[in-house]
Amino acid sequence: MTSPLYDLLRQITGYIYPNEIEIHWSILVVVYPYLTGLVAGAFILASLVKVFNVREVYSVYRLSLLTALAFLLIAPLPLLLHLSHPLRSYEIFLNPNLKSAMAMFGFVYAWYLMVVLILEIWFTYRRDMIVWAQGEKFPLRWLHRIMALFSRDISAKAVDFDRKAVKGITIIGIPSAFLLHGYVGFIFGSIKANPWWSSVLIPIVFLFSAIVSGIALVLLLYMVITPLRGEKIDMPCVDKISSYLFYAVILDFSLELLDFIHRLYESEESIKILTEMVMNKLFISLGVMQVLLGMLLPLGLLICIKLFRFDAELRKLLYFVSAILIQMGIFATRWNVVMGGQMFSKSLRGLTAYKMELTGVEGLLTAVALLIIPFFILALLIKILPPWDKAAAPASSEPAS
């Protein structure tokens, strides 16, 4: 069987080191930072409620947490599927090379999952789980009792402690979310061999584009789920979320513009081949999808909403469209970072191409599946831990039998 790489020989322009013809980090490595970005962004939105007491956004607080959890559970999958020897991946936990940024993955992920996200969700839902368990049948009854760790105390003091704990965890959680996604940016930013990646700005840009995508995702989910539940969309809520989205997009856009201007101005040795790569290989994904459709157009729509007084229906439509465009744009951003860094040669003399398979472990279908599965998990989580069904029973201090 001839290697599929023979086809790539014809697509090389200029000169590449012979080992560089194979692009190693595939679309799965694009999906991973996209997923963790959504996690970090959704969590940051939830933190706005708890730390800054933004009342209007309260109705999406629990949804944000569940969204973060759903995506976090799937996040290791693209990495495992990408490894050639996934069964040895426990070595990252057992014998990590502490100098390697990638070795941080196991610990940062475990910390964020266990100590931040699950703990916060637990303390948020503990009282409700106990109350729900009282009125339910098998299996949900036992599920909730186990998940509540068989606690029964719903006194005012206990609920008060829960609230304080949530606040404390959120405060630890914000830097933890920054770490969860920032270390991915550092993995790229610390490679001195690659001028497209090696930059102080990459971890920061990653983080802010993550916040943008996370907020946009929660906005989208809220606007889709609420009508499905038969409820009315709370306009002050979506207006507020979109406000935060707007500020985040402005920050993200400024940072990316800064990176762009800085590169062109400094005009280092790599500028020629990088320009050639952007104009030829990345024109659609960067120029059109990331910048035009993914950033400028949504920014324009959001600015219009701020300037002119549109009615609720028009605003909803524009929010929806902007959020979808932003998702596409942020995915394109991740694509441009990962693929862009591999499509030019480190000899700075040539370009190669990425041939994405359709099927196969690292193919397009796998990537699409990995992007869709979290929504199913979210649906399950919403079923088990309904974000809007605050237990109606009054907080009684005697545990019911």
Place this chain on the structure above:
Amino acid sequence: MLRRSFVFKLLSVLTVVAGSAATRIRAAAQTVRYGMGVQIDKCIGCGRCVEACKEENGVPTEPFYFRTWVERYRIKKDETVVQNIDSRISTDPNPATDGEVLRSFFVPKLCNQCDSPPCVQVCPVGATFTTAEGVTLVDETRCIGCRYCIQACPYGARYLHPVRQVADKCTFCYHRVRQGLLPACVEVCPTQARIFGDLGSNASPLTRFRRMNKIHVLKPQMNTEPKVFYSEMDGEVR
């Protein structure tokens, strides 16, 4: 009486300390440190080294996996053209009529066995490491195939072995040099453009090479401290 026994004790302690220090210094000096020299003006681009390396080390024969390769530079008045040499195809893409060429030469490339290797730094499981002789090896039972090292190498020296699915690269023919043989590429080079030896020894051909030539390394600004030294290296070489 007390003073004499004290002096004896002191002398015996000092002897032991001096003895062990001397042993340690001798032991340290006994560890060889391997390096390679490349004389660019002697390379004729025949590709014997590439073939010998693939034969000796079981590197796949397809043109996508190389532990060592040779680049041809043709520097014209307003551009530089670089190509890879594959010994099985004709090396001559009709350059005889090209009057614009100012300088033209071959550059053999391989893993630089850096003293400050970025590939070792980034491996998440520590599967790649440096031996006492300064050679960087890959533990194929540990490598998980994340390819971070391949991304981190500034010289493009690493590749993913298509069958074993682990990272692979030139090892200075570690299994040969530890037995006192030369690496395969050095062995078969017809013009002795490649020189191998002990960096620390005065009697090594490598030391003479470093004394008699102006020495360059690839990408010094990356601070990888490579141990492959080039003489007569043109400024256009990347």
Place this chain on the structure above:
Amino acid sequence: MKNPFGRLPDALTRILIVFLVMAVAIVVVRTMLPPAIKDTSIHVQSTIDRELARPVHYAGSEPCAGCHEEPALKKSGYHRTLSCETCHGPAKAHAENPTETKPVAPRKRDFCVLCHEYDPSRPTGFPQINPVAHNPLKPCISCHNPHDPKPPTTPEECQACHAEIARTKAVSPHVMLQCTTCHTVPDQHKISPRMAAATKPTEREFCGKCHGKQAPAGGPPRIDMVSHYEKYPCWQCHYPHMPEVK
């Protein structure tokens, strides 16, 4: 269930118990793992052992001389910088078991041209031929002994190795000049070209012998050696093998 942690809130107690159990489990599992999995130095040593156990395919030149004395004499000829295995391929198996395996012995033209085919990137002076024009169809070894290669007839002096320079000069105004007109070539140059290099003129006056005002008229172009860029050697602008006039 009474709170074992005293005055901590009940919820916190339960969480702490869960974390404690997990921590203990991690410690227990880690301790129970065999050192072969955990210890880095064991991995390093086993990798080194595995590398050292790899089979050797190329024997080096030393084992060959023991049986093959005559070819080993090539040590004084033009091919003295080659290894036996450069042409004969990996021969470790043969060195260990001479009667069972024989190394290859390339006898056809397609092998020698790998090194000796003309390629402009090859260093000046390296012996190169045009395989299409140079005795086509004849195997190289019918005229050149591969272990002590000498051309069968004395070549036209310099052109044998410096073909490109000769070709360039052949279409230039200097076509009628012999190489030795300007270059003094010691005999040793044909044997050790880099050690005994040919000389090049060092002063303007050398060119002035033919191109100065005092030279006979009707010959080469003459210039006033005093006023024409008197500080510079002539070849800084005029390539002597193709002294173009722009």
